[in-house]
Amino acid sequence: MMKQSDNAMMRVMVLRGAGDRLQLEHRRIPEPGPYEVLVRVAACGVCRTDLHVQDNELPAINYPIVPGHQIVGDIMAAGPEAILPPGSRIGIAWLAHTCGTCEYCGSNRENLCDHTQFNGYHVDGGFADYMLADSRYCFPLDASLSAAETTPLLCAGLIGFRSLRMAGAATRIGIYGFGSAAHIITQVASHEKRRIYAFTRPGDEAAQAFALRVGAVWAGDSDQPAPAALDAALIFAPDGNLVPKALTDLKKGGVVVCGGIHMSDIPSFAYADLWAERQIRSVANLTRTDGRDFLALASQMPIHPEITTYQLEAANDALDDLRNGKIIGTAVLVMDQPGNQV
Numbered sequence: 313m314m315k316q317s318d319n320a321m322m323r324v325m326v327l328r329g330a331g332d333r334l335q336l337e338h339r340r341i342p343e344p345g346p347y348e349v350l351v352r353v354a355a356c357g358v359c360r361t362d363l364h365v366q367d368n369e370l371p372a373i374n375y376p377i378v379p380g381h382q383i384v385g386d387i388m389a390a391g392p393e394a395i396l397p398p399g400s401r402i403g404i405a406w407l408a409h410t411c412g413t414c415e416y417c418g419s420n421r422e423n424l425c426d427h428t429q430f431n432g433y434h435v436d437g438g439f440a441d442y443m444l445a446d447s448r449y450c451f452p453l454d455a456s457l458s459a460a461e462t463t464p465l466l467c468a469g470l471i472g473f474r475s476l477r478m479a480g481a482a483t484r485i486g487i488y489g490f491g492s493a494a495h496i497i498t499q500v501a502s503h504e505k506r507r508i509y510a511f512t513r514p515g516d517e518a519a520q521a522f523a524l525r526v527g528a529v530w531a532g533d534s535d536q537p538a539p540a541a542l543d544a545a546l547i548f549a550p551d552g553n554l555v556p557k558a559l560t561d562l563k564k565g566g567v568v569v570c571g572g573i574h575m576s577d578i579p580s581f582a583y584a585d586l587w588a589e590r591q592i593r594s595v596a597n598l599t600r601t602d603g604r605d606f607l608a609l610a611s612q613m614p615i616h617p618e619i620t621t622y623q624l625e626a627a628n629d630a631l632d633d634l635r636n637g638k639i640i641g642t643a644v645l646v647m648d649q650p651g652n653q654v
């Protein structure tokens with residue numbers, strides 16, 4: 313195992329408690345455990361889930377916590393049982409650990425594991441110069457890819473991909489909430505010859521123009537009816553009012569897929585809107601198989617995420633801008649450390 317010098321320090325942006333701003337801390341660079349790798353973070357995407365962690369909208373957040381779960385970096389040191397060697401460029405996503413023994417892990421549904429841990433929620437994530445990760449949950453990446461542009465694939469892309477797969481063979485798909493996940497999965501869906509209808513906050517012309525630019529065939533306000541009956545609706549905005557609205561846009565047999573980890577309460581609606589085998593379902597987390605499948609697909613297309621970059625110490629600005637709807641595409645933190653290729 314390569315050793316860091318004993319006094320090497322790193323910067324982290326830490327969330328000490330619910331509702332706090334992130335604080336800059338200097339910590340000793342940690343050493344990897346048996347299956348772990350020490351990763352020098354090149355870039356880390358910012359996700360709406362990071363806002364839910366800041367706002368204490370998820371159960372049992374392990375404060376103080378370093379957020380961030382869309383990480384591209386390089387392995388600097390590896391524990392004795394690690395399955396990836398130093399020097400590897402890797403991606404780290406939301407899933408940090410599963411138990412491997414529960415009924416979900418035993419049936420190819422580790423995304424539902426009873427004892428999961430997630431990066432930036434239960435264990436410290438990538439808003440940092442360095443982090444530890446279990447090598448069995450890391451994804452090897454092509455070192456020629458842009459680190460900053462690859463980060464959005466690791467949550468927005470992956471969750472969007474799992475949501476799109478839940479839509480089955482749908483050809484006309486509504487997307488409600490046009491941010492990080494939507495702009496990536498619109499490119500995937502268009503590549504698969506599907507037609508994307510983008511619904512944004514009423515009057516958000518910038519988001520509608522953005523949707524059309526990345527391949528949507530139509531874009532409009534979320535309080536307007538769809539211009540054509542849809543086979544499926546993917547909801548990425550955390551607004552429960554969109555669920556009954558999306559149901560009314562569906563054909564018989566259509567499905568509403570809720571892709572977010574948190575959503576405001578869903579108002580009641582008429583059974584007639586659900587009738588004729590329409591469905592509502594959620595998408596939770598990801599499996600490692602999703603990650604491998606999606607990254608393989610992404611390497612063939614290719615996908616072009618739109619990003620806005622921030623320095624690590626400006627992480628609060630990135631969170632604020634995401635919260636205030638100022639981000640087109642994905643906000644990404646880049647760590648200006650010696651040796652990094654961003």
Ligand SMILES: [Zn+2]
Pocket residue numbers: 410411412413414415416417422425426427428
């Ligand atoms: Zn399990």
Ligand SMILES: [Zn+2]
Pocket residue numbers: 359360361362381406467468
């Ligand atoms: Zn995320």
